[in-house]
Amino acid sequence: MKRKVILSLHIANELVQRGFPIIELKPSTKIQGRAAFIFELTPKLSEVLTEISKRKGIRL
Secondary structure (H helix, E strand, C coil): CCEEEECCHHHHHHHHHCCCCEEEEEECCCCCCCEEEEEECCHHHHHHHHHHHHHHCCCC
16 A cells, blocks of 8 residues: 655645545654654545645645
């Protein structure tokens, strides 16, 4: 199973609201004191992440 790590709480919340379950939650290894939200990487998740990144003007 491929996974996608999301470090942004706002983006993770949006994904959960859209029905994507968090499959694992770990402390971030990149940013101390932050969480890493891990989702299963599916074609639908990729599609939604592309839409979010275009809307917010960020790279995911």
